[in-house]
Amino acid sequence: MNSRQRPVCKPILLIAEDNDMLRQSLADLCEEDYQVVEAADGKLALEQFQIHQPALILLDLNMPHLSGIDVLKTLQHEEHRCRIIVHSGHLDASTEQKCSELGAYRCLGKPASWEKLLGAMRSALEQDA
Numbered sequence: 001m002n003s004r005q006r007p008v009c010k011p012i013l014l015i016a017e018d019n020d021m022l023r024q025s026l027a028d029l030c031e032e033d034y035q036v037v038e039a040a041d042g043k044l045a046l047e048q049f050q051i052h053q054p055a056l057i058l059l060d061l062n063m064p065h066l067s068g069i070d071v072l073k074t075l076q077h078e079e080h081r082c083r084i085i086v087h088s089g090h091l092d093a094s095t096e097q098k099c100s101e102l103g104a105y106r107c108l109g110k111p112a113s114w115e116k117l118l119g120a121m122r123s124a125l126e127q128d129a
Helices: 020-030 042-052 068-076 093-101 114-126
Strands: 012-016 035-039 056-059 083-088 106-109
Touching (some): 012 020, 012 042, 020 035, 020 114, 035 042, 042 068, 056 068, 056 114, 068 093, 083 114, 106 114
Parallel strands (some): 012 056
């Protein structure tokens, strides 16, 4: 890198997912474009949020210790510009509405194609650009 080039700062992505295999697959998929931080439960997701202040959260709803809904409720009271994409196998119209009311940018059901998921993530961050 010459002195005129600046290092590229990747946005921080927090993946809050209790399924280890899925969380690792998502992290592997995203590591080229994002600084990836992982959390295996809702409580850890909030801790990682406070430490890393991510630009984007990929949030499962059905997690131990604190549900994704509880995470959304907590983050609703925080000052932040983070976009949250709910990614869950437990979505219905009522749950989607509740997530939106609590500040979720978008809700995607599992399984979502990688293309759809990555597109939603790009779109979420472009809205702030």
